[in-house]
Amino acid sequence: MNKFEHIPLNSDLLRSFVIIADTGNLTHAADRLGRTQSAISVQLRNLEKSLGASLFNRSVKGMTLTDAGERLLPKAQAAVAQLQEMRRLFEEPLTGQLRVGIPDDYEGLILTDALARFARMHSGVEVTAMSGCTVTYDKDVGDGRLDMAVCSGPEPKDGFYISREPAVWAAGQGVNFLAVEPVPLAMLDRRCWWKSIPTDALHRARRDYRVAFRTESFGSLLSALRSGFAIGVLPASCVDEDLQVLDGTHGLPPLPDIHRTIVFSDRADMQLCEAMAEAICTTLQGVQPGA
Amino acid sequence: MNKFEHIPLNSDLLRSFVIIADTGNLTHAADRLGRTQSAISVQLRNLEKSLGASLFNRSVKGMTLTDAGERLLPKAQAAVAQLQEMRRLFEEPLTGQLRVGIPDDYEGLILTDALARFARMHSGVEVTAMSGCTVTYDKDVGDGRLDMAVCSGPEPKDGFYISREPAVWAAGQGVNFLAVEPVPLAMLDRRCWWKSIPTDALHRARRDYRVAFRTESFGSLLSALRSGFAIGVLPASCVDEDLQVLDGTHGLPPLPDIHRTIVFSDRADMQLCEAMAEAICTTLQGVQPGA
DNA sequence: GGGTAGCATTCAGAAAAACGAATAAATTGA
């Protein structure tokens, strides 16, 4: 009288699902879950079988959600978050100091939310945030000037892989750059990968361009694009109703994905880092669906 | 870079926790979970270790929640329910007919909620509910006149053990029966265990009593007690602010627990039964905390 | 066309969890 099928979903499988969706990559997900790729592959297969629905379109570029997966994701995220929250019920509050570096580009805009969330949850921790360019963080963390840093770029760094999203060509609504030659380009003027992504891509596609707008501030870049003055490269999640995405049909070359990683210092208090990483992941999850 | 401690609680452990709390009995919980008693004992130990808190006071009478357990229970229930809900996202709606028997005592009052919940969730199922006395259900289910029935009584039936709660002596607020002899007793006049519980207990304690109120309706019994006219036996969850609980300090003997079980017909559609059982359990969980 | 990245699958072995059965310890009830 005890053989009931209606057993709740296993939260471990669900967690794997969420992290595969975050990273869009089985291998990275497996790494983050502390499992092997084959184990996660099997887990996902079991989850899909148990639900009777396919959750991901597998491709050689990675895993993208199916409609069913898209429907499941927010609920799964909520469930996992709830389970994580429950653990905090019995934990004593964290204390200490934490120096964290976050990019000063679009992620800087988003991640202030993570800092606020963290401050609300762990009021005993004194956080020093530093907003700067990803490329220097590697060294800052290695040298112990930072405890942890969020890094993003076209190549995943060694560290705690968080998520990825496509980079896209963006322009203001209603503007047609199809015929314009050379293309007017708005770009970030930084000593980092942001600068070279658009020009490299255009070079490869042998498309002629001119730099019409140059700025160090990500906010200014967004404004320039919205105004219809030029086109440029943005992370997909930045595109809102004022912007349109341009692609191959407009004669523009494909762009690499942007990968997010967190790097940690050996000397850091990992409990604090972990809590901050959690806040960051949660914040980014809230943003991703709009991507 | 992947060794993180902050792993969400495992939902299987949490489910075990919820069901132990429901049943108040490791052995029954294990039965319901389709595991052995030793496995559940170990699971609980692991959950407690992982939270760093003790969740149950173990006694030879069963398991009762500690303060920590009391705090965790509602969240755990919500989390498990959420996981169960998620499964429904991908299931096709149930159809068919289901004949279910529910007691016409206090549970009948509560379980109409379960019927309503079930109807809302599974509109394709035609439910026929029958409200009557527990003792006849055994036969009705065995003979196939009912697909399932909720049974309650001072002894657990063979079947799907749901939960238990104490029976208590109750009287209207502000009334003092300490000195009254013989005790004025209000009782249910039924051919079932309800009738014999109070009288048996009083006999054993050699306390003199007289039957001051006799009714077949549970509602009337409640009214009689509230009015201060007599004392009687109620399930603990029925005691509200109009009633007081009497115990040994008032010279009244201890009472047995009331056990709830669901029995199923061999010929019933178990998918439907399962869904109904889930609705019933969820409803009762919502009530229990007030017990 | 060759190299690469990424997922699926396989297999032997290791590790973890549960079984089943038995026993200990504690407490209640007769």
Next chain:
DNA sequence: TCAATTTATTCGTTTTTCTGAATGCTACCC
């Protein structure tokens, strides 16, 4: 005091899951 109930624990066995390493497949990129 004895019997019954209930949880805790133990132990050898079985089942399940994961590892690690390898292989196949496919699509993409130079």
